Amino acid sequence: MPQPPASTAQRFIDDYLLYLMARASHLISSEFHDLLRRRGISVPVWRVLASLVGSQGETVTGLAETCLLQQPTMTKLLDRMVRDGLVKRMQDTRDRRVVRVALTTRGEVMATELVQLARQHEAEVLARHPEAEAMAIKSLLRGIVARQAKPRRG
């Protein structure tokens, strides 16, 4: 284990809301992302799959926003997912500019399975943070960061 930082309790970022949110999100998500990696699934792919469950078809731009990516990044990600047989592109009947992206059968099987695992994991996380229902946001997130700290490699 490396030495603790020179000034342990005094760092700007440790009381900075945006950092607390980013770190809490990162730490908690890392657990599930590890599970994904073991299955050879990248985080962006998982996000697209999860976004498309139950949908008849989403636009590229809409998916990009949902998945927190830029549109060109999404286009290239979809290229790979089409190649891997997870999603298909369809033309929108009303607007020929629009591409509707939907799950293939294979994609749907995978997505459904992962969503179930995600729900399980979410339940575990919530069980682990029982005070989450009542605390102020900063101390809450700070608590998550502290408690969650480094279960393994982030």
Added chain:
Amino acid sequence: MPQPPASTAQRFIDDYLLYLMARASHLISSEFHDLLRRRGISVPVWRVLASLVGSQGETVTGLAETCLLQQPTMTKLLDRMVRDGLVKRMQDTRDRRVVRVALTTRGEVMATELVQLARQHEAEVLARHPEAEAMAIKSLLRGIVARQAKPRRG
């Protein structure tokens, strides 16, 4: 504006904790990241600067963890920051494996200025989310997502 998704209120992800956290974090941070971009500063560079304010020197691995990056990524990021005169590498006296990274004068000036802007922005965000002090985490984060929604391009 694009069409709303086929099933508006029923998506799995809209009630999924990890997504709510990631999205809330992304949305709020985007505002500040826009400010950074206007100044030509990337998010990872900002994170390193913010991590080093008030420090005598952090290790590469420690910085990587703090900044939510992998260690090789941090090494290369530091290469660029050294090149740009923002940080310097120093040898640790006790453990010669360890590289101590610290701000240069130029880096410190920049970091201090940015931290001040970050504090301002944080205050604005907190003022905008007054109920943040008392709400349950999921509805809290969901509320942030809803209210923050798309101030401009994410």
Added chain:
DNA sequence: AAGGGATTAATGCGTTTTCATATAAACTTC
């Protein structure tokens, strides 16, 4: 109904990140 302006998705290029591995230094143990 035609043309200007806006919107959707794709492409190309340069940069950055990741994954796997290599190198070097320091601890441990016999």
Added chain:
DNA sequence: GAAGTTTATATGAAAACGCATTAATCCCTT
């Protein structure tokens, strides 16, 4: 004190990302 193990950082190839631009379609005004 030397071999083996662990820890810290660096490197190199391949993938992914971001920005700017392009092509096609739609919308709205006149």
